[in-house]
Amino acid sequence: MTETVAVTGALGKVGRAVVQDLLAHGYRVQASDAQGPFGERAGLGVDVLRAELTDYGQAVEALAGCSAVVHLANIPQPGMESPPDTFNRNMAANANVFLAAQRLGLRKVAWASSETTLGLPFDVPPRYAPVDEAHFPHPTSTYALSKVLSEDLAAQVSEWSGIPFVGLRLSNVFPKEAYAAVPSFQDDPAKRRWNLWGYIDARDAATAFRLAQVETTGSQNVIIAAADTIMDTPSADLLAAEFPGVPVRRDLGTHETLLAIDGARALLGFEPQHSWRDEVPQG
Numbered sequence: 001m002t003e004t005v006a007v008t009g010a011l012g013k014v015g016r017a018v019v020q021d022l023l024a025h026g027y028r029v030q031a032s033d034a035q036g037p038f039g040e041r042a043g044l045g046v047d048v049l050r051a052e053l054t055d056y057g058q059a060v061e062a063l064a065g066c067s068a069v070v071h072l073a074n075i076p077q078p079g080m081e082s083p084p085d086t087f088n089r090n091m092a093a094n095a096n097v098f099l100a101a102q103r104l105g106l107r108k109v110a111w112a113s114s115e116t117t118l119g120l121p122f123d124v125p126p127r128y129a130p131v132d133e134a135h136f137p138h139p140t141s142t143y144a145l146s147k148v149l150s151e152d153l154a155a156q157v158s159e160w161s162g163i164p165f166v167g168l169r170l171s172n173v174f175p176k177e178a179y180a181a182v183p184s185f186q187d188d189p190a191k192r193r194w195n196l197w198g199y200i201d202a203r204d205a206a207t208a209f210r211l212a213q214v215e216t217t218g219s220q221n222v223i224i225a226a227a228d229t230i231m232d233t234p235s236a237d238l239l240a241a242e243f244p245g246v247p248v249r250r251d252l253g254t255h256e257t258l259l260a261i262d263g264a265r266a267l268l269g270f271e272p273q274h275s276w277r278d279e280v281p282q283g
Contacts, residue, residue: 007029
């Protein structure tokens with residue numbers, strides 16, 4: 001029997017990639033978003049239901065009939081709405097989706113947490129590098145705080161319900177067309193120091209959400225980033241220039257990510273397949 005997965009925030013840059021990836025791997029998708037176009041006009045290959053997830057009833061409707069959910073529908077970054085609205089809306093949407101999953105008895109909840117929970121934008125240098133899951137929690141905005149508290153909420157709902165939750169702490173997501181901007185970063189490492197020069201290809205983010213459908217237990221949260229940095233400058237040199245004195249806990253590959261993905265490799269078998277270096281002509 002083909003499994004049906006609800007995808008909230010289906011019209012976002014990650015949502016579109018997740019819908020395409022799930023469909024390509026034989027899943028049925030029940031897609032929803034708060035902003036259109038809706039129905040077949042969305043152009044996703046499946047109809048998109050309008051759902052404002054700050055309303056619990058609409059969250060239940062968005063998940064009804066599904067066995068799992070990929071929950072992406074949040075204000076996606078700081079600065080888009082006022083700090084209180086960002087916090088309140090994200091918390092309400094996450095609480096409603098998590099509790100709807102409990103009410104409906106879903107098999108799995110995979111949802112978008114954020115790299116911001118780790119201390120971004122690193123105005124205070126990280127305690128060590130590469131930054132891993134143990135660097136949590138260090139929110140510096142109401143956006144990041146909404147993700148930290150939603151991870152706590154996920155743990156409680158998972159314990160109440162027995163539903164396994166996986167929170168993916170996504171790095172800065174790059175759709176393929178966004179790589180055109182990468183050459184402009186290379187003249188000044190300070191331009192991207194705010195997230196330790198991390199990124200994740202939208203296609204790899206989608207793969208991670210599909211891999212999160214595997215059997216797990218409890219509520220677990222892992223960093224999802226590309227295997228390399230967004231820079232040509234070697235990773236050790238980036239740290240020395242922008243974060244001198246920060247302890248480096250292991251030998252680094254030349255361009256190795258400074259947002260450690262060992263946890264995602266171990267839990268999900270996640271291995272990034274895409275790099276900006278394959279998309280941008282090299283001089």
